[in-house]
Amino acid sequence: MDAIVVDRLSYRYQxxxxxxxxxxxxxxxxxxxxxxxxxxxxxxxxxxMCLGGIIPHYLGGMLDGQVLINGKDTKEYRVARLALEVGxxxxxxxxxxxxxxVEDEIAFAPENLCLPVEEVATRVDNVLDTLGITSLRKTxxxxxxxxxxxxxxxxxxxxxxxxxxxxxxxIAQLDPAGKRIINEILVDLRRRGKxxxxxxxxxxxxxxxxxxxxxxxxxxxxxxxxxxxLEWWESMLRHKYGCKSWTISGHAAGPE
Amino acid sequence: MTGLDPRTKIxxxxxxxxxAVFLNEPWPLLLLFILTLVILLIMRINFFRIIMRFKKLLxxxxxxxxxxxxxxxxxxxxLSFQGVNIxxxxxxxxxxCILFRLLTFFSSAMxxxxxxxxxxxxxxxxxxxPYEIAFMVLxxxxxxxxxxxxxxxxxxxxxxxxxxxxxxxxxxxxxxxTHLFAPLLSRVMLKAHQLAIAxxxxxxxxxxxxxxxxxxxxxAKDYVAMVFFITATIAVLARDFLY
Numbered sequence: 042m043d044a045i046v047v048d049r050l051s052y053r054y055q056x057x058x059x060x061x062x063x064x065x066x067x068x069x070x071x072x073x074x075x076x077x078x079x080x081x082x083x084x085x086x087x088x089x090m091c092l093g094g095i096i097p098h099y100l101g102g103m104l105d106g107q108v109l110i111n112g113k114d115t116k117e118y119r120v121a122r123l124a125l126e127v128g129x130x131x132x133x134x135x136x137x138x139x140x141x142x143v144e145d146e147i148a149f150a151p152e153n154l155c156l157p158v159e160e161v162a163t164r165v166d167n168v169l170d171t172l173g174i175t176s177l178r179k180t181x182x183x184x185x186x187x188x189x190x191x192x193x194x195x196x197x198x199x200x201x202x203x204x205x206x207x208x209x210x211x212i213a214q215l216d217p218a219g220k221r222i223i224n225e226i227l228v229d230l231r232r233r234g235k236x237x238x239x240x241x242x243x244x245x246x247x248x249x250x251x252x253x254x255x256x257x258x259x260x261x262x263x264x265x266x267x268x269x270x271l272e273w274w275e276s277m278l279r280h281k282y283g284c285k286s287w288t289i290s291g292h293a294a295g296p297e
Numbered sequence: 298m299t300g301l302d303p304r305t306k307i308x309x310x311x312x313x314x315x316x317a318v319f320l321n322e323p324w325p326l327l328l329l330f331i332l333t334l335v336i337l338l339i340m341r342i343n344f345f346r347i348i349m350r351f352k353k354l355l356x357x358x359x360x361x362x363x364x365x366x367x368x369x370x371x372x373x374x375x376l377s378f379q380g381v382n383i384x385x386x387x388x389x390x391x392x393x394c395i396l397f398r399l400l401t402f403f404s405s406a407m408x409x410x411x412x413x414x415x416x417x418x419x420x421x422x423x424x425x426x427p428y429e430i431a432f433m434v435l436x437x438x439x440x441x442x443x444x445x446x447x448x449x450x451x452x453x454x455x456x457x458x459x460x461x462x463x464x465x466x467x468x469x470x471x472x473x474x475t476h477l478f479a480p481l482l483s484r485v486m487l488k489a490h491q492l493a494i495a496x497x498x499x500x501x502x503x504x505x506x507x508x509x510x511x512x513x514x515x516x517a518k519d520y521v522a523m524v525f526f527i528t529a530t531i532a533v534l535a536r537d538f539l540y
Contacts, residue, residue, distance in 0.1 A: 093498055095494055095498065119497075119503075120494070120497040120498055121501060121503040122503060124497070124503065125500060125503070128498075131491070131495060133491070135488075136488055136491035136492050139435065139436055139439045139492060140435075141413045141414050141415045142415070144510070145415050148510040150499040152507050152508050152509055152510060153499065153501050153502070153503055153504070154500060154504070155504050155506055157508065161510050165510065198499065201499065201500060
């Protein structure tokens with residue numbers, strides 16, 4: 042069974058007239074690392090919210106098609122229930138962190154699972170150790186740097202031990218050391234059988250991916266092996282904009 | 298008194314506030330205020346921080362003092378103007394009572410600051426409050442600094458666009474703050490919505506119950522503090538009601 046199945050998915054927000062996602066279909070096999078790239082505003086974050094069930098349960102709008110997470114239709118399961126299957130790390134860590142210490146932040150998810158206290162403590166220790174942030178255990182997340190907040194937000198999701206991990210624009214916001222740590226962690230998680238979807242605007246940040254999907258204005262325009270898609274991407278940029286890489290995120294950004 | 302259980306601190310705050318409500322003489326209220334300050338100092342709250350908090354309240358307290366002094370009648374007249382009593386002994390008594398009462402309220406509330414917000418969640422949960430409500434309290438505490446930060450950012454943004462708040466007249470200033478409030482509220486509500494989504498995406502409320510990494514336990518000093526505060530409060534109130 043595929044870990045993620047997106048079948049003819051289209052979506053439009055209630056307040057926005059145009060379709061944000063247009064007839065998207067793809068599958069992700071268990072244990073695969075897939076990168077989803079595209080410019081800001083192309084629908085990447087919206088797709089992430091569809092994968093976590095936030096759309097349609099929280100944001101409403103018009104959703105057509107189907108999203109299956111480990112065979113479970115996201116329309117039929119609550120967000121909290123889907124969280125046991127898919128861990129979502131959002132773009133802005135400040136809207137995810139609320140506990141007074143890093144330890145409390147990471148313990149929050151396993152506590153929700155009603156796990157025995159010993160198991161919660163073990164998970165917290167493992168996550169802190171894996172992410173190399175044990176020294177931040179008693180620190181208030183508000184006092185951390187941007188990169189450290191991203192690590193804590195990721196740790197908070199990892200503590201759930203979901204089989205699928207979706208990272209929305211996490212890597213590109215880290216410094217080179219942070220990127221290296223996250224890439225090593227992701228490779229290790231894949232070794233342990235996790236399925237990972239990395240959503241990024243900068244394709245160079247996702248070199249560890251087995252496969253790459255390119256989203257443009259809500260359409261999936263390319264799906265293939267990472268090196269091939271990267272090569273295609275560069276030639277497309279050369280052809281379209283006379284350049285070969287992306288430097289800044291956002292619509293105002295653009296090709297260098 | 299450091300390291301007390303948050304539940305004990307809640308009891309202490311309730312006792313101090315109850316006494317502040319029921320006592321009606323300036324001297325006992327002054328003593329209660331001094332006792333609260335002593336508790337805060339024992340709990341190692343920075344004295345400078347206490348003073349700074351009261352400094353912000355000073356205009357409000359002075360206004361209350363003047364209004365109560367002027368408008369409370371009765372007692373000996375100390376100052377009158379063309380037959381109208383302006384200042385009386387009763388007025389001064391009432392205003393001092395209100396001053397010390399408010400100071401006691403504000404300072405006893407500072408006891409809250411001596412524990413982590415997460416400990417209050419545990420305290421509420423262990424007091425059998427549903428955990429959804431306890432987390433609502435935690436998130437609202439988390440959003441106070443966010444709200445203040447948003448106000449500061451918006452003010453700086455406005456000033457960078459050439460609005461000099463120090464120089465514009467009051468009526469324009471009020472209009473300016475009205476314009477500021479609506480987008481500010483909308484931004485904070487959006488953040489709250491995003492946080493609610495993030496919490497549910499971490500399996501919040503997946504089951505009716507949840508476990509806790511740490512739990513609070515009463516120690517001997519908690520029992521001593523609670524017995525002392527509850528007994529003292531009952532004794533003072535009984536004395537007031539009986540005599």
